[in-house]
Amino acid sequence: MxxxxxxxxxxxxxxxxxxxxxxxxxxxxxxxYVDGLTENETGFISDRDSFYMATIGENGYPYIQHRGGPQGFIKVLDTKQLGIIDYKGNAQYITVGNITTNNNVALIMVDYPTRTRLKLYAKARIVELKDDPALYARLDLEGYEFRPERMMVFDVDAYDWNCQQHITPRYSIEEINKAFASQSKYILQLEAELKKLKERPVADE
Incomplete structure (x- = not known):
C-alpha cells in the first residue's frame, strides 16, 4: 500500500x-509504489541494532517502546514480513498487552551516522516459543545473551523514508573505533618507536 x-x-x-x-x-x-520491501529497505533493516515501536492501548493513548539487540536482530522473513524475538525485560508487558487488543503498530528505524530514517506501518502478531520452533530458529541470535519469552512477527502494510532534518548524527563505540582505527594504529607505532628511543643507551660525551 x-x-x-x-x-x-x-x-x-x-x-x-x-x-x-x-x-x-x-x-x-x-x-x-513497490509492493513489498526492496533490497534497499531489507538491507537497511538488517543492519539495525535498535528501533522504536508504537502501539495503541485500550485507554486510547499511544505507547512508544525502544527495542534493541545486536546488529541484525530484526530479521527480514520475506519482502512483507519482519520478525524479532521478544526477550525478557522489565515485565510490564505494555506493548504485548496493547497488541492483543489492537495489532496496528508503527515502526521507526534510524541510522544516526547517515541521518537516515525508515518508517513502517504493520500488523503485529505474537507467536509463542513452543508454537513455532522453525520460526525461532530463523530469529535466533547466536552469540547474544538473552532470555526469550515470545516472538513477534510484523506484516508490513506500508513504508516510507523520512527526510534527514533535525536528526543529530550519533555514533556507537564500534563505529568510533572503526573510524579512528588507522590513527590508533599510527599512535601505537609512534609509542613503540619512542619506547625504543628511550631504551637506547646514551652515548658518553
Missing part, C-alpha cells in the same frame, strides 16, 4: 489543505 494513502486520513488532509501543503502531498498519494 502507498504509505501516504494510509497515513493521510481525512483530518490530515484537511490540515494539509489549511496549511498549504495539500497540493504537493496529493501527488504522493497517486505515486506508484
Amino acid at each position: 502507498n504509505y501516504a494513502s494510509l497515513a493521510f486520513t481525512d483530518a490530515v488532509r484537511d490540515m494539509q489543505e489549511k496549511l498549504g501543503s495539500r497540493k504537493s502531498y496529493a501527488r504522493l498519494e497517486n505515486r506508484s
Whole structure:
C-alpha cells in the first residue's frame, strides 16, 4: 500500500489543505509504489541494532517502546514480513498487552551516522516459543545473551523514508573505533618507536 494513502486520513488532509501543503502531498498519494520491501529497505533493516515501536492501548493513548539487540536482530522473513524475538525485560508487558487488543503498530528505524530514517506501518502478531520452533530458529541470535519469552512477527502494510532534518548524527563505540582505527594504529607505532628511543643507551660525551 502507498504509505501516504494510509497515513493521510481525512483530518490530515484537511490540515494539509489549511496549511498549504495539500497540493504537493496529493501527488504522493497517486505515486506508484513497490509492493513489498526492496533490497534497499531489507538491507537497511538488517543492519539495525535498535528501533522504536508504537502501539495503541485500550485507554486510547499511544505507547512508544525502544527495542534493541545486536546488529541484525530484526530479521527480514520475506519482502512483507519482519520478525524479532521478544526477550525478557522489565515485565510490564505494555506493548504485548496493547497488541492483543489492537495489532496496528508503527515502526521507526534510524541510522544516526547517515541521518537516515525508515518508517513502517504493520500488523503485529505474537507467536509463542513452543508454537513455532522453525520460526525461532530463523530469529535466533547466536552469540547474544538473552532470555526469550515470545516472538513477534510484523506484516508490513506500508513504508516510507523520512527526510534527514533535525536528526543529530550519533555514533556507537564500534563505529568510533572503526573510524579512528588507522590513527590508533599510527599512535601505537609512534609509542613503540619512542619506547625504543628511550631504551637506547646514551652515548658518553
